[in-house]
Amino acid sequence: MTTATEPETTRRDFLYIATGAVAAVGGAFAAWPFLDQMNPTSAVLALASIEIDISSIQLGQQVVFKWRGHPLFVRRRTPKEIAEAKAVAMSDLIDPLARNANLPDDAQATDTNRGTKPEWLVLVGVCTHLGCTPTVSTPQAPQGDYGGWLCHCHGSQYDTAGRIRKGPAPQNLAVPPYSFLSPTKIKVG
Amino acid sequence: MAGQSTYVPATGITRWLDKRLPILRLAHDTMTTFPTPRNLNVWYTFGGILTFCLGVQIVTGIVLAMHYVPNADLAFTSVDTIMRDVNYGWLIRYIHATGASMFFLAVYLHMFRGLYYGSYKAPREVIWILGVLIYLLMMGTAFFGYVLPWGQMSFWGATVITSLFSALDQIVPHLGTAITTWLWGGFAVGDATLNRFFSLHYLLPFVIAGVVGLHIWALHVPGNNNPLGIDVKGPQDTVPFHPYYTAKDAFYLSLFVILFAGFVFFAPEFFGNPDNSIQANPLVTPTDIVPEWYLLPFYAMLRSVPQKLFGVLVLVGALLLLLFIPWLDTSKVRSCRFRPLMKQFFWLFAADCVLLGYVGSQGADAALALGGFSLPLVWLARLGTIYYYVFFLLIMPVVGWIEKPNALPQSIAQAVLGAKGERT
Amino acid sequence: MKIAFLALALTASLGSAMAEDTSLPFPIKDVHWSFEGPLGTYDQAALQRGFQIYKEVCSACHSLNYVQFHDLAAPGGPGFSEAQAKAIAAGYKIIAGPNDKGETTDANGNPLTRPGILADHFPPPFPNEEAARASNGGALPPDLSLIEKARAGGAAYVYSIVTGFGQKPPPGFKVQQGKYYNPYFAGRNISMPPPLANGAVTYADGTKATIDQEAHDVATFLAWASEPKLEERHRTGVEVMAFLVLLAGLLFLTYRKVWKDQH
Numbered sequence: 001m002t003t004a005t006e007p008e009t010t011r012r013d014f015l016y017i018a019t020g021a022v023a024a025v026g027g028a029f030a031a032w033p034f035l036d037q038m039n040p041t042s043a044v045l046a047l048a049s050i051e052i053d054i055s056s057i058q059l060g061q062q063v064v065f066k067w068r069g070h071p072l073f074v075r076r077r078t079p080k081e082i083a084e085a086k087a088v089a090m091s092d093l094i095d096p097l098a099r100n101a102n103l104p105d106d107a108q109a110t111d112t113n114r115g116t117k118p119e120w121l122v123l124v125g126v127c128t129h130l131g132c133t134p135t136v137s138t139p140q141a142p143q144g145d146y147g148g149w150l151c152h153c154h155g156s157q158y159d160t161a162g163r164i165r166k167g168p169a170p171q172n173l174a175v176p177p178y179s180f181l182s183p184t185k186i187k188v189g
Numbered sequence: 190m191a192g193q194s195t196y197v198p199a200t201g202i203t204r205w206l207d208k209r210l211p212i213l214r215l216a217h218d219t220m221t222t223f224p225t226p227r228n229l230n231v232w233y234t235f236g237g238i239l240t241f242c243l244g245v246q247i248v249t250g251i252v253l254a255m256h257y258v259p260n261a262d263l264a265f266t267s268v269d270t271i272m273r274d275v276n277y278g279w280l281i282r283y284i285h286a287t288g289a290s291m292f293f294l295a296v297y298l299h300m301f302r303g304l305y306y307g308s309y310k311a312p313r314e315v316i317w318i319l320g321v322l323i324y325l326l327m328m329g330t331a332f333f334g335y336v337l338p339w340g341q342m343s344f345w346g347a348t349v350i351t352s353l354f355s356a357l358d359q360i361v362p363h364l365g366t367a368i369t370t371w372l373w374g375g376f377a378v379g380d381a382t383l384n385r386f387f388s389l390h391y392l393l394p395f396v397i398a399g400v401v402g403l404h405i406w407a408l409h410v411p412g413n414n415n416p417l418g419i420d421v422k423g424p425q426d427t428v429p430f431h432p433y434y435t436a437k438d439a440f441y442l443s444l445f446v447i448l449f450a451g452f453v454f455f456a457p458e459f460f461g462n463p464d465n466s467i468q469a470n471p472l473v474t475p476t477d478i479v480p481e482w483y484l485l486p487f488y489a490m491l492r493s494v495p496q497k498l499f500g501v502l503v504l505v506g507a508l509l510l511l512l513f514i515p516w517l518d519t520s521k522v523r524s525c526r527f528r529p530l531m532k533q534f535f536w537l538f539a540a541d542c543v544l545l546g547y548v549g550s551q552g553a554d555a556a557l558a559l560g561g562f563s564l565p566l567v568w569l570a571r572l573g574t575i576y577y578y579v580f581f582l583l584i585m586p587v588v589g590w591i592e593k594p595n596a597l598p599q600s601i602a603q604a605v606l607g608a609k610g611e612r613t
Numbered sequence: 614m615k616i617a618f619l620a621l622a623l624t625a626s627l628g629s630a631m632a633e634d635t636s637l638p639f640p641i642k643d644v645h646w647s648f649e650g651p652l653g654t655y656d657q658a659a660l661q662r663g664f665q666i667y668k669e670v671c672s673a674c675h676s677l678n679y680v681q682f683h684d685l686a687a688p689g690g691p692g693f694s695e696a697q698a699k700a701i702a703a704g705y706k707i708i709a710g711p712n713d714k715g716e717t718t719d720a721n722g723n724p725l726t727r728p729g730i731l732a733d734h735f736p737p738p739f740p741n742e743e744a745a746r747a748s749n750g751g752a753l754p755p756d757l758s759l760i761e762k763a764r765a766g767g768a769a770y771v772y773s774i775v776t777g778f779g780q781k782p783p784p785g786f787k788v789q790q791g792k793y794y795n796p797y798f799a800g801r802n803i804s805m806p807p808p809l810a811n812g813a814v815t816y817a818d819g820t821k822a823t824i825d826q827e828a829h830d831v832a833t834f835l836a837w838a839s840e841p842k843l844e845e846r847h848r849t850g851v852e853v854m855a856f857l858v859l860l861a862g863l864l865f866l867t868y869r870k871v872w873k874d875q876h
Contacts, residue, residue: 015863015866015867015870016867018863019860019864022856022859022860023860026856026857026860029856033276033277033280033281034248034252036277037252037256037275037276037277037278037281038255039276041274041275041276041278042273042276042681042683042684042687043270043274043681043732044274046683046731050730266679269679269759272842273679273841273842279845279846280849428875432871433871433872433875436864436867436868436871436872437871437872439864439867439868440861440864440865440867440868443857443860443861443864446857447854447857447858450850450854450857451854453850454651454846454847454849454851454853455651455850457846463763463764464763466759466762466839467755467759476799
């Protein structure tokens with residue numbers, strides 16, 4: 001009796017397994033749209049990349065733009081600020097990495113690696129501690145000891161290349177992917 | 190039938206869980222071993238199909254609510270954003286809109302099955318009443334949901350239906366107007382109305398789910414009815430729900446989903462109305478205000494009565510009437526298979542519902558040209574409404590008394606297996 | 614059963630019997646489209662030509678508020694490259710926010726503008742409904758983003774309207790002051806002047822611009838504007854139906870196997 005029913009069992013089981021497998025695969029494909037709908041919409045993605053006109057920014061001035069929902073700092077550095085940044089020894093830095101999306105992940109945080117052109121600093125204005133917007137330091141109104149930025153939330157201080165020097169923030173301010181389309185226009189993202 | 194549980198937990202974990210929350214036991218008893226009549230046909234698969242529909246509407250609805258904005262200035266645009274920008278937004282929206290129509294298609298087939306086989310008769314009266322409650326909740330949910338896209342039909346449909354309450358002014362002066370103002374949250378349908386309709390549209394499906402739980406619980410006391418309408422006499426008349434009816438329900442569900450997908454992918458606007466692709470305008474009324482197809486028979490009944498209050502009472506009466514069916518039908522025999530006279534009236538009633546639906550879809554002044562004579566459709570609606578009431582209030586009680594039913598088979602097993610001889 | 618069939622037959626025959634009357638519009642023209650049917654797709658060349666018609670003719674009065682410039686480069690659409698869509702966008706003036714001085718208008722009182730970017734929507738020809746009505750004799754040219762979903766007949770309706778001008782009204786029919794006779798429009802009095810003419814545009818791809826061609830192309834473009842996901846929907850639909858038929862087949866065999874010993 002058992003030999004006669006065994007092939008029968010295998011055939012029936014194969015059908016059940018096949019049906020179950022096809023239903024499961026179908027279920028997975030059906031589930032995908034419900035998960036993907038939470039991803040950014042095409043309208044949001046259309047604003048993922050912006051072009052900004054930097055022609056009106058004065059020497060020593062910072063202008064804040066909006067990029068991907070975050071503040072974007074575009075700072076036109078004075079020769080003094082550039083020199084201060086270049087004079088810093090790598091061993092004095094809390095975060096040795098460049099955090100520059102235009103360079104490999106292991107690039108060092110030299111002043112050169114923090115931007116495409118020395119005069120222009122383009123940074124994501126989000127403190128790497130808990131996400132507040134740091135305040136820019138100017139000669140008229142200095143913020144912090146390093147001439148860069150001070151984050152008022154928990155006291156993180158950044159230098160004139162946007163690198164973390166003091167305080168709880170673990171990383172340098174991020175440099176977003178950007179490029180110069182012309183001397184007065186940069187594309188970010 | 191509700192009986193002794195035969196569930197024996199197999200592993201240590203399942204034994205531990207069974208002592209604390211016997212949920213696996215519940216699943217076992219209600220969905221696995223539950224003795225179900227062996228002769229259930231395709232019309233008995235719609236309960237499972239309806240559960241699937243409710244699940245689909247809830248899941249697609251929750252996802253749509255992640256993108257929809259219930260504000261009069263932004264609602265229409267937010268729906269358009271879902272259709273154009275949200276990943277697969279078009280698909281989820283079409284599933285939800287088509288799903289509402291599929292849900293009603295299934296519920297009407299389910300209800301007509303109940304009428305034909307006498308599933309509402311003792312001891313299943315409460316199952317029937319809970320079912321009518323689910324149907325009413327579905328109509329409410331669908332009504333609120335249709336307003337949300339804030340198209341022309343959304344707005345004006347909301348205006349017409351909420352204005353029905355103003356008919357109460359004829360009973361108690363100012364009462365109707367007070368109620369409509371309260372419903373609207375203003376002097377007309379507007380932003381306040383939209384916001385509260387969104388809240389209620391999100392709430393009611395979960396109320397429906399609760400009542401569905403009660404509906405199934407009430408079903409599991411006497412067990413399912415069957416096409417012969419005769420009681421289960423013993424285990425030879427039943428099969429365990431799993432695998433017999435899980436397999437059957439799954440197959441018929443897949444056919445239903447093929448129909449559903451056909452509409453979603455190849456005719457998604459079939460059940461829709463072009464006027465709802467125009468943003469709501471309180472100053473411009475569309476030429477023909479029409480509800481969705483599943484509400485058309487009742488719309489026809491409402492319009493068939495020229496007097497406002499009486500029209501509302503006819504509409505409400507037609508719905509409340511359904512609750513009393515278990516007591517209106519006097520027949521001792523359940524299934525129309527053995528009721529040759531009632532069967533004819535049943536099919537006439539089905540045709541009547543289709544007729545009323547058709548009239549509801551046409552303009553208020555529509556007429557039929559017969560030779561040189563023009564018959565306004567509203568007269569067909571009146572005829573149809575009268576038959577609707579006559580069917581329940583007159584035909585059901587009277588035919589139950591005067592009818593001579595055909596001979597019932599001895600048992601389900603005998604009817605199903607008798608011709609093929611004894612089987613173990 | 615017989616009575617029931619009779620009743621159903623009567624119901625079915627009711628549809629055709631309606632009264633005739635010169636204020637009722639003509640039935641829309643029977644036209645064929647590349648995107649009709651369950652497997653239809655958009656003719657990209659027609660979409661691009663139709664876009665040219667919209668841009669050069671229709672956009673003077675009709676907005677296209679829900680379409681964004683990046684949609685022109687999206688799959689299933691006119692098939693412009695991202696660079697081309699960007700250039701199209703840059704050719705439009707979008708109302709810009711206040712400048713650094715807080716002004717929203719320039720010295721002449723005109724609103725400040727900036728060139729369009731991919732993320733922008735097509736800007737409307739008029740700042741508000743009142744301005745649109747004032748420029749069009751009190752009539753409001755409808756937004757065209759969803760026009761083909763909002764009219765019974767869709768593309769065929771739009772085609773019929775734009776090619777339906779120039780006919781002689783029936784004797785006794787009154788054409789209202791400031792309006793035009795168009796028998797495809799409800800009431801047959803339409804506020805829109807005939808928008809198309811032979812050679813109204815010079816097509817970029819060199820196709821001869823007859824009224825019929827222009828109408829066909831703009832109706833195709835507006836079909837896409839109303840339903841940009843049509844091609845994706847049809848493609849996914851075929852895949853889903855094939856899968857469902859397979860699954861239904863397997864479930865049927867399973868059902869039969871399970872019930873084999875009960876029959």
